[in-house]
Amino acid sequence: MEKIKxxxxxKGRLRDESINFFxxxxxxxxxxxxxxxxxxxxxNNKSIEGIFLHAREIIERLNDGTLDIGxxxxxxxxxxxxxxxxxxxxxxxxxxxxxxxxxxVPRDWLDVQNMADLEEVSFEFKEKYNRRMRVATKYPxxxxxxxxxxxxxxxxxxxxxxxxxxxxxxxxxxxIADITSTGSxxxxxxxxxxxxxxxxxxxxxxxxSKKFYNNSFINIFK
Amino acid sequence: MKQGLEKKKLKEKFSKKILSxxxxxxFNFTDxxxxxxxxxxxxxSGEQFKRYALTYKDLLGKEISLRPDLxxxxxxxxxxxxxxxxxxxxxxxxxxxxxxxxxxxxxDQLGCEIINSTNxxxxxxxxxxxxxxxxxxxxxxxxxxxxxxxxxxxxxxxLPERWKLRxxxxxxxxxxxxxxxxxxxxxxxxDKETIEVDTKRLEYLNKMNQNDLIGxxxxxxxxxxxxxxxxxxxxxxxxxxxxxxxxxxxxxNVPIEQVEQSIFSFFNKYSLNNQNIKNGLKKIxxxxxxxxxxxxxxxxxxxxxxxxxxxxxVFLASINKNEQIVELARGGEYNNLLKTLGYSKNxxxxxxxxxxxxxxxx
Numbered sequence: 001m002e003k004i005k006x007x008x009x010x011k012g013r014l015r016d017e018s019i020n021f022f023x024x025x026x027x028x029x030x031x032x033x034x035x036x037x038x039x040x041x042x043x044n045n046k047s048i049e050g051i052f053l054h055a056r057e058i059i060e061r062l063n064d065g066t067l068d069i070g071x072x073x074x075x076x077x078x079x080x081x082x083x084x085x086x087x088x089x090x091x092x093x094x095x096x097x098x099x100x101x102x103x104x105v106p107r108d109w110l111d112v113q114n115m116a117d118l119e120e121v122s123f124e125f126k127e128k129y130n131r132r133m134r135v136a137t138k139y140p141x142x143x144x145x146x147x148x149x150x151x152x153x154x155x156x157x158x159x160x161x162x163x164x165x166x167x168x169x170x171x172x173x174x175x176i177a178d179i180t181s182t183g184s185x186x187x188x189x190x191x192x193x194x195x196x197x198x199x200x201x202x203x204x205x206x207x208x209s210k211k212f213y214n215n216s217f218i219n220i221f222k
Numbered sequence: 223m224k225q226g227l228e229k230k231k232l233k234e235k236f237s238k239k240i241l242s243x244x245x246x247x248x249f250n251f252t253d254x255x256x257x258x259x260x261x262x263x264x265x266x267s268g269e270q271f272k273r274y275a276l277t278y279k280d281l282l283g284k285e286i287s288l289r290p291d292l293x294x295x296x297x298x299x300x301x302x303x304x305x306x307x308x309x310x311x312x313x314x315x316x317x318x319x320x321x322x323x324x325x326x327x328x329x330d331q332l333g334c335e336i337i338n339s340t341n342x343x344x345x346x347x348x349x350x351x352x353x354x355x356x357x358x359x360x361x362x363x364x365x366x367x368x369x370x371x372x373x374x375x376x377x378x379x380x381l382p383e384r385w386k387l388r389x390x391x392x393x394x395x396x397x398x399x400x401x402x403x404x405x406x407x408x409x410x411x412x413d414k415e416t417i418e419v420d421t422k423r424l425e426y427l428n429k430m431n432q433n434d435l436i437g438x439x440x441x442x443x444x445x446x447x448x449x450x451x452x453x454x455x456x457x458x459x460x461x462x463x464x465x466x467x468x469x470x471x472x473x474x475n476v477p478i479e480q481v482e483q484s485i486f487s488f489f490n491k492y493s494l495n496n497q498n499i500k501n502g503l504k505k506i507x508x509x510x511x512x513x514x515x516x517x518x519x520x521x522x523x524x525x526x527x528x529x530x531x532x533x534x535x536v537f538l539a540s541i542n543k544n545e546q547i548v549e550l551a552r553g554g555e556y557n558n559l560l561k562t563l564g565y566s567k568n569x570x571x572x573x574x575x576x577x578x579x580x581x582x583x584x
Contacts, residue, residue: 081324106437108427110420111448116405120384121447123391125439132264133438151388151398153530156264168437175437195416 003049004217007061007070010038010052014204017096018071021206025220059207062088068212069221075101075179075202079139087210091221097204099179101139103146103197106168106175107190114195115150118175122154125174136160136173139199143177146199165189232582233330237314240332240355240576247351249312249334254295256315260285262563263294274319276326288318293531293556293573294563296335301565308339333553333575337560345505345535345555345572346512352551352574353539357516359550359584361541364517366478366506367525369393370534371485374502375471378494379464381406384451389468394527403468406461417452424448467492471523478510478519505535526554533557537574541584548584551576 008018008029019029028043029050040050053061058070059077063084069091077088105112112118122133132154137143140157147155158173165185167173179202180186183193206221245251260277275287289295296311317329334351336344356362376389385406392399424445432442470492476484482503489496506521513519526536536554540547553574561568 083324108423108436108441109439109444110423110427111444111451113416113420116388117451120387121439123387124443124447128443129438149398151392151395151402153395171438174439 004047004212004215005066005068006042006048006050007053007058007067007072008040008050009055009058009071011054014055014071014073014097015052017094017204021071021094021096027220059084059088062207062209065209065211068209068215069218070207071204072207073097073099073202074205075099075139075142075200077205077207078200078202079141081141088207089210089213091206091208091218094204094206097202099181099202101142101177101179101199101202102183102186102193103135103143103177103199104165104175104180104186104191104193107192112194115147115152115197118194119150119152119154122152126154132156133175134158134173135175135177136164136167137177138164138179139177142199146177150196165191229582233578236355236578236581237330237332241312241314243355244312244332244334244351247334247347249310249351252296252299252311252313254289254292254299254313254315256289257286258289258294258298260287262298263287263290276318276320289315290319291317292331292333292575293335293559296333296573297337297556297560297563297565297571300337301560301563305338308341309337310339311335311337330578331575332578333573335571335573337571338569340570342504343508344570346508348553348572348574349509349537350513352553352576353513353517356539356550356576356581359541362517362550363540363542364519365525365538365540366509366519366521367523367527367536368502368506368521368534369526369532369536371499371502372471372523374498375468375494377498378489378496379467380460381464394530394532396527399527403465407465408461420448421452467494474521474523476521478506478514478521481506481510481521529554531556531559531562535572543584548580549577550580 009015022029027045027048029040030043031037032041033039038052040052042048042050055072056076058067058072059080061067062070063080071094074090074093077084103115103118105118112121125133134156135143135147136158138160140159143157147153158167160167160176164176164178166189167176168191176191177199178186180193186193208218212218241251260275263275275290277285277287279285292313292315296313299311300309312334314332317331319327319329321327334348336348353364372393373390376386379386388402389399392402427441427445430441432440432445434441436444471488474484474488485499485503486496489499509519525538526532532554534555534557537552538549539551540549542548551574553572555570555572557570558568559571
């Protein structure tokens, strides 16, 4: 019988909480090949083989069917093209890994309270500087969809790999859209979240690949 | 549905015949660039346009797209050739777009464009030229809209300036526009508590160098807009009644000969200032006078909202086939496009194209 392939996040709190969540389902993760090895097994269960991967990679592997089950962030799935949501199904939203993807502007942009303000400012900006306002983010697709749904069309996405909060103050962008759980990093960097600027409320989820969706094994996670 | 060689032969036959007609009408044939700098497309149509364009990055990271329509390519040609006067172009070529599923759709388009013309007959001239090759098609229907009339309506309404701008800017985007109307009804866009907190912060900003930049904007701009915003009327500006007028206007759908009367009675019904309407209706009145006998033409206030670059009159020639609308030709005025693409100023421009793929399948 073919083994069930499971992917778990390889780093940080998401890894620890994923392991704990599996434990609550009587699936004890053991690193048979050593702590630094990416592969793992489940105690007393030879039908499962697992691998620790980057959370984004887990979505990719569920999408192409090389993984059957995985834990990753909802934000990551939503950032991929829509076709991924056809191939990767959510079994359950989990009670950890909470974070919101939000639009944030410099604190002193007093005149910008909401997306409607941003829409007006973006037109004025384009008129004055003959270029579009830049939004730095790690989530270009989600940001584009959200901005357009709120009528903000005069913008350009700048891909950020990290320290996104610094972009408006280094001249790399005018505003940002980033993941935050408490808002304290944004605040510490003189940014404020726009009133109606929550793009997505995310948490960790347990996902299943489309081809594995009818397998009864997934019922233990429901 | 015709296939392979038969299709190719038909395309050749039609394109040759139609192009020769366009040339006879004083349109000059032009070869257009197949590739377009993606930045120019997004400057024109916004970031969302990338989704529909087949785009790749060159080795230096510059994004290039296969042309998604031929109007942009024509406008770029006008700019590249540093033209200053009226130019009349015609073309035949492919436009490449991705559909919702990411599949490539190739359109064969035969079109005409008139750029920088001050002649008041240009719209009529272009319309006649584009429609003539398809005029004999049975049950052909022409639908006309005019985005400029909507602008005139909004300007006459008793609304804060910010709302007028929003409604005009977002008219082409139906879903968002409906959302805007809902917000206008309730005037939901100001948070009084936040304004109070921000007014305190304003004192601090006032003391700073007004030319300093915060997130790319000068303090002067931020302060100016904030002060303007808090003074802008936010209550009792008849949001509900204005929305009723706009919604009612968007239901107008009449034969072209009734447009003038319908629009005037609409303005009278709501006691709106109609002094700019006569001028705004000039083109439609001219079309009605000159070609209404040749075609079945209807006017819809809600028509022409699909492309953001149209600014005035828009048209569509179509037939109904198996309960579906088959679009044979479409076009319109796009007076702001050239400046967006890098020309020194806005110039009047209009164009229209025949969809050859549909034509050969009739």
